[in-house]
Amino acid sequence: MEAFEQSLQKAKQFLTQGNFSAAEEQAKLVLSDDANNLDALKMLRQVYVKQELLFDAYSIMQQVVALEPSLDMQYELAIICTQIGKLTEAKDLLESYINHNPNNGFAFLNLGHMHKAFGDFKRAEKCYFKFVALEPRRVGYALWNIADLKDRKITDKDIVTWQEYENDDNQDYLSKLLIQFSLGTVLEKQKKYDEAFEYYQKANNSKNKASPFNQNAFHQFVNNILKQKAQESVAREVNVTPIFIVGMPRSGSTLVEQILASHELVNATDELNFIGHTAATLERTGNYAKAIANLSEEDILTLRQEYLAYANEYQTSTKPYFIDKNPLNFLHIGLILKLFPEAKIIHTHRNLLDNAASVFKRYFYIGHDYSYSLANIVTFMEGYAAIMRHWEFEYPGAIFHSQYEALVESPREKIKSLLSFCQLEEQESCFTFHRQKRAVLTPSVDQVNKPINSASVNSWLRFEKGLTPYKSKLNHINEVLLSLGKEPYKSAWDSYWQQGNITSFGADLSDNYQGEIALCWKDFFAVIPDKHRVLDIATGNGAVLELGLKYILNENIEMVGVDSAQVASSNKGYTLLSEVNVEKLPFEHDHFTEITSQFGIEYSDLAQSMAEVYRVLQPGGRFQFICHAEDSKIVMNNRKIVDCSRELFKFGGAFSALSDMLSELNSKKLTGYMNEQNAESKRHKLNNELARLLEAYGDTLHETRIPELMRMVLQADVSVEERGDIMKSYFIEQSRAIARLEDLMRAALTDKKLHAFRNIAQALGFTSILSTDLVEESFGKIGVVLSGIKPLP
Known part of the structure; x- marks a missing residue:
């Protein structure tokens, strides 16, 4: 056997074993002696396709077609073109192929996809029906696309024919x-929603049984x-x-893509x-988070260059x-921002009931x-929302959250905000994106060729009966998504102060401001002379006032x-001002003593706020602050x-387990039936989660008010709607408390x-700068007292 034949045989074996680098090495070894060896080129194409290095495969296939301009090679090149977005080239190749070989049904199927992507639905339909004629055992491949075509009128006769196809045992799985x-x-198009469902x-x-x-x-992946x-x-x-546009599939991502892609930049x-x-690859190390943290500067630069080169091919x-x-x-925002801190991340989301219904109706060819399964969709959405909430906490302000319903209601305003986040100037083409002629291969091809409209808002109601058991939980998850990007800390404090709380601990003044705190302020206020002004x-x-x-x-x-939150109105003896930024105080120089x-x-x-304190404080004036300290009993x-x-x-914790159990109880109230085995399994999971929390946190668990919540929602006379409202209110209030x-x-x-505070204060010119631990004997460290004086000229 000649050397090149041995190398190709080895390459084939390595490819079968999944050792792609070794297979590539053997194929290239042959090509180093014979650059036009067709067998080696074809082997290299297979290696690249297996690794999804499709642009490399495209380059190789161009060489193959030049050396062997056969119909089969042109067809393979056309298929690779469809996979890398070279749709015009793919269409031309497929049309040429069909002219010489009109009996390949899959050529018509793929040409139909190209026509559909370019919005030529009539030609697409003809190609799909040609496939049906040529591939009678696989008609579903075409019907699935025909059903989705814009303006395609399906008659009752068509439905009968399709039902006959369904009952045909000759159809493959x-x-x-x-x-x-x-x-x-x-x-569904005929509004026969129960039959459609x-x-x-x-x-x-x-499909769920098969995959x-x-x-x-x-659960493990999300919690990692x-x-x-x-x-x-x-x-x-x-x-x-x-x-990066991220989120659930069918959440409006293609719409946002088309808006942005209409910009000239x-x-x-x-x-x-x-x-x-x-x-x-990083996850295979056994610890994904650690692998990201351990990326060296060289690793980061290499991955950046590889990604940008990969994206540039498109x-x-x-x-x-x-x-x-x-x-x-959305799973990998931490990795993305590690590699590309400059990246713009757009998170698209919509009402999860609509989103769940849309996903449930869709067949995904891969993954x-x-x-x-609706139950699995809800589980996945719960994990997705938990991850997005986590990224929001870890990277505040780094993610733009685009809610589909808000975009539909106020398109111009929301598109302006989107462009501003991306640091793009407004262009009219972004507001009239549907007029741009751009190929779209996703199922949203029809929607993005129209102006923004509300046709799909509340579309879940068509299948309300099937989705009702999941409604309560999806609404809870919706609350997580709706809270994203809305200054969670500010809104949490707004709500807190508007409830009339006088202290940051939620109790009355005497309960929280006694002992050392009271003495500290007594010493400060008691020596303030007449006609002074206190801020x-x-x-x-x-x-404090x-x-x-x-x-x-x-x-x-x-x-x-003053406070940045919305606080109570002024009281007798002092004035309160809401929504005042301490880093930009609305007062004259030297105004307060x-x-x-x-x-x-x-x-x-602190650098900005202390500069403002220095500006508005009179020479000779004093400041005194009691601040939280990392090692204080309050913080711990x-x-x-x-x-x-x-x-x-x-994700998968006690609140989720309680929500799952309530779904079973709600099902019994709504339908009179409950799967006792499922209910017992979910009850058992809830009890295990609570026992685990009690063991780990003891009485702290009661601070979360979960026992109180359970007493309320598990009462037999509580309606489904009341349960939903109670769970929603609890989630909102606890989310605010956590924030x-x-x-x-x-x-x-x-x-x-x-x-750093001391350095800032000294650099500004303050004198007599002191920091003292504030300690209550019966409690422990409360915080730290900071004080200083603005010197006289």
Whole structure:
């Protein structure tokens, strides 16, 4: 056997074993001696296709066709063109192929896809029916696409014919499955929603059995992602900026892509797999989060270059922005921002009831095993929402959240916000994106060729009966998504102060401001002379000013409190101002003689806020702040509450288990039937989760109010609607509480922050700068007292 034959035989064996690098090496060894060896080129093409290196495969196939311009080779080149977005070339190749070989049904099927992508639905339909004639055992492959065509009128006679196809035992498995999805689609178009749902259910049940979703593996994967922490990234010289559009499939991502791609500075690419493949490689180390954290500078630069080169293959011109529209990249936002801190991340989401229905009706050719069961869709959505909430916490302000319903209601306003986030100037083409002639291969091809409309809003109601058992849980998950990108800390404090709380602990003044705190403020206020002006920063509803009224010895004192949140109106003896930024105070220079703050100023950017304190404080004036400290009993106790709450609300945690159990109870109320085995399994899971939390956190669990919630929702006389309202209210209030406590922990002064504060104060010119621990003997460390004086000229 000649050497090149041995190398090709080895390459074939390596390819079979999945050793792609070795197979590539053997094929290239042959080509190094004979650059035009067709067998080696074809082997190399297979190696690249297996690795999804489709542009490399395209390059090789061009050489093959030049050497062997046969119909078969042209057809293979056409298929690769369809996979890399070279749709015009693919269409031309397929038409040429069909002219010489009109008996290949799959050539017509693929040509139909090309016509559909370009919006030529009539020609697409003809190609699909040609496939039906040529491939009678696989008619479902074409019917699935025919059912989805714009303006295609399906008659009752068509439906009868399709039903006959479904009952034809000669149809292969995939064809029969696609026929069922197709019948669901056409019956839905005829507004026969119950019949349509039956076909969707039948198709999904079949696919779910063939490709079961591994919930345990998904739970583990999600909870591993939730352990990832924000990674510091190095600012880099940027020539091109990637825009990642992420979220659930069928959430409006194609619409947002078309809006952005209509801008003259933005290229569209495809749903690129590079990030997912990179993540899979890192995950194989056994610890995905650790692998990301351990990426060296060299690793990062290499991955950046490889990704940009990969994405560049999909672009026909050089522009400063390009779009990667792989929705499942939401799983890897931590990795994306590690590699590309300059990236723009757009998260698209819509009403999850509509989203769930849309996913359930769709057949995905690759992956998405969760999508073939409504219960699994809900599980996946719960994990997705938990991940997006996690990224929002770790990377505040880095993600733009585009809600489909809001975009439909106020398109111009929301498109302006979208462009602003991407740092793109407004262009009219973005508002009239549907007039742009651009090929679209996703199922949304019809929708994006029309102006934005509300046709799909509340479309889940067509299948209300089937979705009702999941309605309550999906509504809870919706609340998570709707809270994203809406200044969670500010809104949480707005709500808190508007409830009339006087202190940041939720109790009355005497319960929380006794002992050392009271003495600290008494010493400060008691020596304030007549006609002085006091400013209290981050005042809330004026707790410190209330103490001031109690301890000030002179009546002629002006007191003003400011807060960035919406707080109560002014009280007798002092004035409260809402929505005031401490980093930009609305007062004249040298206006106040004393400035105070309790558990407030540390929430701000200290460099900016202290500069403002210096500006508005008179020479000779004093400041005194009581601040949270990282090692204080308050912070440590609240950290335990937050940790317990996170465990309670984690993906698959106790709150989720309670929601699942209530779904069974609701089903019994609505239908009179409950699967006792399922109900017992979910009850058992809930009890296990609660026992685990109780063991780990003890009485802290009661701070989450979960026992109180359970007493309320498990009462026999509570209606389904009341249960839903109670669960929603609890989730909102607890989310706000968690946001406040997370804000507190972020703000708490560490030794490093305390050192920085002293340096800032000294650099501004303050003197007599002191920091003293505030300790209550019966409680422990409360915080740290900071004070100083603005010197006289």
